[in-house]
């Protein structure tokens with residue numbers, strides 16, 4: 283359940299999205315309240331499985347999907363050391379088994395009323411900044427998300443995961459999952475996963491754990 287390999291803790295928010303069964307009601311309350319301010323709060327990504335995260339990781343680690351810099355712009359894959367590739371991936375993508383999206387407590391939020399129906403959602407920081415379409419949502423979340431139990435674990439850049447103004451975590455439940463993210467847990471995942479750059483990950487595991495995996499809300 284913690285590593286995204288089972289789905290029995292989930293319920294459907296809609297046809298395209300699943301969340302932890304106990305997160306649906308608080309999310310719906312928050313959504314209703316946002317709607318009163320003209321915000322159509324929607325979820326771009328809720329639960330993500332281990333297999334999906336593994337596919338994302340391996341596509342990035344093998345250069346099939348672009349690595350992004352702090353502004354969300356592509357960086358050249360060639361010329362980076364294995365460790366630099368890992369750091370670049372982990373700015374934006376979690377290690378399979380360690381994504382908060384596996385828990386169903388975390389989601390990526392956007393405002394469907396702020397863009398046209400054919401808008402291609404990018405989930406980059408500019409969309410949530412003053413000139414971006416989701417700035418109103420970002421400000422509303424700053425003020426109100428906490429009263430529904432939602433926090434933004436990646437809101438402040440501490441040099442690990444990039445600031446993700448769209449990423450919300452239902453804290454009352456997420457804290458119950460966070461405690462499992464120990465080095466023993468991560469080592470077990472690495473031993474069993476067909477991960478590209480797996481050896482380089484194991485060699486620098488302590489640093490990676492501290493920078494990226496140690497629960498943000500406990501730092």
Ligand SMILES: [Zn+2]
Pocket residue numbers: 383388389390446448449450
């Ligand atoms: Zn997210």
